[in-house]
Amino acid sequence: MITHDQVAVGDALPVLSYDVTSTTVVLGALASRDWRPMHHDHHFAVERQGVKDIFLNSPNQGAWLERFVTDWTGPKGRIGRLRFKMRKPIFPADTMVIEGVVREVGIDDAGCGWVELDLTIRVGDVTCTESEAKVAVPTSPDDNPWQRRGDDWRP
Amino acid sequence: MSALPTDVEALIGVLQYEEAGEFPVERGYFWTSAASVENANPILWDDAVAEEITGGPIAPLSLLSAWFRPHHWAPGRTVEKLPLQIHFDLKARFELPEAIMTENVTTFHEPVRPGDTITSAQRLVSVSEEQTRRLGTGRFWVIDVEYRNQHAELCGVERWTGFGYRRDTPKDTP
Numbered sequence: 400m401i402t403h404d405q406v407a408v409g410d411a412l413p414v415l416s417y418d419v420t421s422t423t424v425v426l427g428a429l430a431s432r433d434w435r436p437m438h439h440d441h442h443f444a445v446e447r448q449g450v451k452d453i454f455l456n457s458p459n460q461g462a463w464l465e466r467f468v469t470d471w472t473g474p475k476g477r478i479g480r481l482r483f484k485m486r487k488p489i490f491p492a493d494t495m496v497i498e499g500v501v502r503e504v505g506i507d508d509a510g511c512g513w514v515e516l517d518l519t520i521r522v523g524d525v526t527c528t529e530s531e532a533k534v535a536v537p538t539s540p541d542d543n544p545w546q547r548r549g550d551d552w553r554p
Numbered sequence: 555m556s557a558l559p560t561d562v563e564a565l566i567g568v569l570q571y572e573e574a575g576e577f578p579v580e581r582g583y584f585w586t587s588a589a590s591v592e593n594a595n596p597i598l599w600d601d602a603v604a605e606e607i608t609g610g611p612i613a614p615l616s617l618l619s620a621w622f623r624p625h626h627w628a629p630g631r632t633v634e635k636l637p638l639q640i641h642f643d644l645k646a647r648f649e650l651p652e653a654i655m656t657e658n659v660t661t662f663h664e665p666v667r668p669g670d671t672i673t674s675a676q677r678l679v680s681v682s683e684e685q686t687r688r689l690g691t692g693r694f695w696v697i698d699v700e701y702r703n704q705h706a707e708l709c710g711v712e713r714w715t716g717f718g719y720r721r722d723t724p725k726d727t728p
Contacts, residue, residue: 423590430583430590431616432623433637448652449689449721457655457714459590461616466593474597474607478615482659484715545608545665554661 400473403504403512403538412471412499412516417463419455421491427459454488460528464518467497468532472514475537477544479513479554483530493522502531509551512538558681562647565678571639572675575621576628579613579670587617612665618701618710621666622674640676640697641716650692650718657715664707671704679713692719 417423428438436443438456445451455463460483469476489495503515518530533554535544557563588598596603597612604611624635636642645653666672679696694717701709 417592426586426590430586430620432583432620434623434626448654457658458616458619461658461660462587462591462593462614465614465616466588466591466595469593469595474595474603478662480659480661481616482657484657485655543607548664552663554663 400475400540401471401536402540402542403506403514403536406501406504406514406536408501408504410501412467412501412518415463415467415470415497417495417497419489419491419493419495421453424453424455424459424491427462428456431456431458431462433458450488450490452490452492454490457483457485460485460489460520463495463497463520464530464532467499467518468516468534471499472534472536475543475545477535477547478532479535479552480533481530482532483518483528485528487522487525487527489520489522489527495527496521499532506538507553509547509553510538511535511544511547511551511553512542559647562644562678562681565640566680567677569675569677572673573622575672575674576624579621579666579668579672581611581668583617583620584611584613584668587614587620608665610667612667615660615662615665615710618660618662618666619699619712621670621672621701622699638676638697638699638714638716640678641695641714641718644678644681644693644695644716645718648693648718650720652690652721653692653716653718654689655714655716656694657713659713660710662710664703664709666701666703666709670709672709673702673704675700686722687717687719689717690719690721692717 499518516532520528623637677698682694
């Protein structure tokens, strides 16, 4: 578990590399209750959507990014905001690589410690998804961002 | 630059499709979601850790939109019910047969817990002029979805950017 004082601008998060399969795509879509055919039907994806295969759906990309961030923060890390922009689809047989770096560190007026991250998901040299995350981390070993509610939580 | 059709312009900023999810939040989805990305975060798997840190089990935050996605089929339903209905309304209104989501920004507030009933509501934020991109010619639109639990507490707000398009035929492409 990290605490706010252990984080500095420019810190790199541990890289996550994952070999995507058709199962990854279909499982991710169904786990998020996304029944749209471009995430499970190869022919629909190719013939209707004009892409080369089924591809990771949006909520599952969010799930990968959530995992990537909380792998680093530990369980007390609480994501307040997550943005991601999908520039290229991620297909079966791609090896996706998720990387992140700390862009900003601060404490808000309510005393919550925040870390802002720039994240990317790339396949080879191609950036498929650009992302930003704002995650609350404990300011001390006794602090717990999950206990914040109402005006004390300002994501 | 042409203005938006008045019927579309009139919908911008209007809260639409406020409705409760079709089922109470179910913990099985928490594990399926975590398994789909091999997320070992103990607050998702270990009840004692969840109790200590989050006051009990909570859903993966990124699963927020799952709670308003309708069943693929239900008794008596003759037409497929679609999530993010405004997105599909715009596809139909502009006669754009294909669409993809290009950007998502989610702000997370109260965590979602097993047994919660999540109500969602959608709001059209903007629609672009028609433009041509790699996939085809169409429009971008931005839609907000607000999620509240049975106590009317805000659980999160998703902002989706979609691109509805028609694939350009060779004769359309110089």
